[in-house]
Amino acid sequence: MSRLVVVSNRLADPRRPAAGGLAVALGDTLNRTGGLWFGWSGTVTPDGEPGEGRLQTRQAGRVTLATVDLAAEDFASYYQGYSNSVLWPVFHYRLDLADFRTDYVEGYRRVNRLFARKLLPLLHDDDVIWVHDYHLIPLAAELRALGCRQRIGFFLHIPVPPPLILAALPQHEWLMRSLFAYDLVGLQSQADVAHVRRYMLNEAGAEERGEGRFAAQGREVRVGAFPIGIDVQEFERLGRAPDAVQTYEAMRQEYSRRQLLLGIDRLDYSKGIPQRVRAFRELLERYPENEHSATLVMIASPSRDDVHAYSDLRQELEGLCGAINGDFGDLDWMPLRYIHRTVARRRVPGLCRAARVGLVTPLRDGMNLVAKEYVVAQDAQDPGVLVLSRFAGAAEQLKEALLVNPYDTQGMAEAIQTALRMPLAERQQRHAQLMERIRQHDVHWWRRSFLGALGVQDEVLTAPRAARTQAGAR
Ligand SMILES: O=P(O)(O)OC[C@H]1O[C@H](O[C@H]2O[C@H](CO)[C@@H](O)[C@H](O)[C@H]2O)[C@H](O)[C@@H](O)[C@@H]1O
Numbered sequence: 001m002s003r004l005v006v007v008s009n010r011l012a013d014p015r016r017p018a019a020g021g022l023a024v025a026l027g028d029t030l031n032r033t034g035g036l037w038f039g040w041s042g043t044v045t046p047d048g049e050p051g052e053g054r055l056q057t058r059q060a061g062r063v064t065l066a067t068v069d070l071a072a073e074d075f076a077s078y079y080q081g082y083s084n085s086v087l088w089p090v091f092h093y094r095l096d097l098a099d100f101r102t103d104y105v106e107g108y109r110r111v112n113r114l115f116a117r118k119l120l121p122l123l124h125d126d127d128v129i130w131v132h133d134y135h136l137i138p139l140a141a142e143l144r145a146l147g148c149r150q151r152i153g154f155f156l157h158i159p160v161p162p163p164l165i166l167a168a169l170p171q172h173e174w175l176m177r178s179l180f181a182y183d184l185v186g187l188q189s190q191a192d193v194a195h196v197r198r199y200m201l202n203e204a205g206a207e208e209r210g211e212g213r214f215a216a217q218g219r220e221v222r223v224g225a226f227p228i229g230i231d232v233q234e235f236e237r238l239g240r241a242p243d244a245v246q247t248y249e250a251m252r253q254e255y256s257r258r259q260l261l262l263g264i265d266r267l268d269y270s271k272g273i274p275q276r277v278r279a280f281r282e283l284l285e286r287y288p289e290n291e292h293s294a295t296l297v298m299i300a301s302p303s304r305d306d307v308h309a310y311s312d313l314r315q316e317l318e319g320l321c322g323a324i325n326g327d328f329g330d331l332d333w334m335p336l337r338y339i340h341r342t343v344a345r346r347r348v349p350g351l352c353r354a355a356r357v358g359l360v361t362p363l364r365d366g367m368n369l370v371a372k373e374y375v376v377a378q379d380a381q382d383p384g385v386l387v388l389s390r391f392a393g394a395a396e397q398l399k400e401a402l403l404v405n406p407y408d409t410q411g412m413a414e415a416i417q418t419a420l421r422m423p424l425a426e427r428q429q430r431h432a433q434l435m436e437r438i439r440q441h442d443v444h445w446w447r448r449s450f451l452g453a454l455g456v457q458d459e460v461l462t463a464p465r466a467a468r469t470q471a472g473a474r
């Protein structure tokens with residue numbers, strides 16, 4: 001028997017659904033396998049206080065949560081700085097928004113080292129370690145330096161840009177070479193795999209050994225696409241629960257004379273939210289029959305508020321939304337409802353089901369789980385239409401959505417008009433095909449295929465020993 005040890009910056013109690021794709025997917029995974037989930041506690045302690053780096057463990061059902069507090073300086077340079085002001089923009093193709101300060105990378109290395117030091121004593125010889133996302137790329141290298149010999153896999157939830165964009169990152173060689181400390185690197189899409197392959201060959205001087213294997217520095221790593229899915233059954237169950245049903249009924253009543261369009265995102269520049277608002281404006285201008293009818297509800301969940309690019313976006317969006325309502329609104333109709341708050345996950349299925357059109361239009365996105373949730377929430381007899389950016393990882397799988405280029409305002413307005421006018425038979429057909437794909441490649445398929453490639457069969461994980469970690473250890 002092996003134990004699954006998941007490591008990610010953000011974690012959540014897996015018994016309580018949380019906002020944010022990574023926390024949702026890992027919660028669903030660990031609910032199935034049990035194991036240890038290690039990451040940041042969400043607490044920032046003032047610099048120099050004895051609490052910094054404090055490790056705490058607690059039990060959440062079959063999952064042991066082990067968390068570390070971060071000192072304010074580390075949080076600023078590791079999370080707000082290198083992770084979200086350098087890696088996030090560069091990996092989303094936004095060099096213009098990157099802030100390459102040297103103290104950021106120092107904080108990033110410091111926190112990765114801290115995580116390695118705190119995690120190592122909690123590990124058992126037969127553990128399988130699964131590290132997640134851009135915050136922790138060098139973690140395996142730090143663990144190996146401390147003598148860790150267990151199998152370690154890495155999954156990147158965000159896109160990988162072409163090598164020449166990556167090469168703009170001052171520390172790209174160090175960062176990308178640290179991937180060789182892993183046994184397996186998983187990415188969201190085939191496009192991402194192609195970019196890593198080109199990087200490995202052209203920039204890292206690696207030797208290609210077939211079946212996604214690359215060798216350099218005396219180690220071999222395998223790279224593959226493992227598109228993340230959702231827990232379809234769990235999401236359907238959530239959709240039948242009272243909160244979702246009430247939300248659905250309230251929305252249907254409120255918008256009984258309207259056609260509802262819906263966007264649910266973190267307020268992030270990668271999500272293409274201003275571009276979506278412009279396309280909606282274009283829709284109202286080009287197709288005036290939608291006035292007093294089409295209504296866009298946009299949930300923009302607050303995210304990374306202290307990073308400049310995010311506060312700039314918030315201001316831009318407030319201006320754009322106000323202008324549409326001012327120019328088109330009437331006493332009995334406001335075209336746009338912009339809500340800068342997080343909607344509880346238990347209400348998400350009801351919201352999605354009430355919407356005739358789901359707008360998922362990121363400029364770049366690793367996957368985008370909302371696209372999959374929107375489809376699953378629909379009534380199969382009378383489903384809504386998903387309008388999906390071709391630049392979301394989800395577009396490689398969800399071909400029967402209306403695929404759009406979010407930079408093309410006119411094209412997007414036309415796609416929304418097509419969605420609003422789509423005949424029932426076509427909606428049903430597209431929906432059935434999308435559902436089949438989403439069901440087939442759900443979150444359990446994702447876990448099984450990634451861990452299978454790492455050489456771990458599900459059976460050895462699904463009956464875990466009782467957690468052996470000592471509460472409050474070290
Ligand atoms: O933890 P935060 O800084 O609040 O951000 C939330 C998460 O955002 C990103 O999510 C990504 O993972 C999703 C699931 O694989 C994927 O569908 C989406 O396209 C990605 O953007 C980020 O990668 C996570 O680490 C964050 O926790």
Ligand SMILES: O=c1ccn([C@@H]2O[C@H](COP(=O)(O)OP(=O)(O)O)[C@@H](O)[C@H]2O)c(=O)[nH]1
Nearest residue numbers: 019020021022266301342343345368369370
């Ligand atoms: O107000 C909100 C906004 C988002 N979500 C959930 O957060 C996840 C967002 O994941 P996605 O992959 O779409 O994007 P990310 O935010 O991880 O980049 C989805 O499960 C959403 O249903 C939520 O529950 N409430």
